[in-house]
Amino acid sequence: MRCMHLDRSGWQCPAEAREGTQFCADHTPFLEPEHESRRSRPLIYRLAALALLLIFLYNYYQIVLGWLAG
Numbered sequence: 001m002r003c004m005h006l007d008r009s010g011w012q013c014p015a016e017a018r019e020g021t022q023f024c025a026d027h028t029p030f031l032e033p034e035h036e037s038r039r040s041r042p043l044i045y046r047l048a049a050l051a052l053l054l055i056f057l058y059n060y061y062q063i064v065l066g067w068l069a070g
Helices: 033-069
Strands: none
Touching: none
16 A cells, blocks of 8 residues: 655645555654654754854844944
8 A cells, every 4th residue: 555645835745654554664753653753854854944043134234223323
């Protein structure tokens, strides 16, 4: 049986589903115990996004201060 995951364009994943589930190993929900190491990746992405946001906000703050002082 094929994996039941559909991508954004509506194409079905060509990989075989794992035994006892409807999804392949790449599309198995992260809540299963064997994927504990993959659960931390979204947190890393959020921290990186927060760091980039702070950098951009600091640069914007410096520009506004320059306009007000100048």
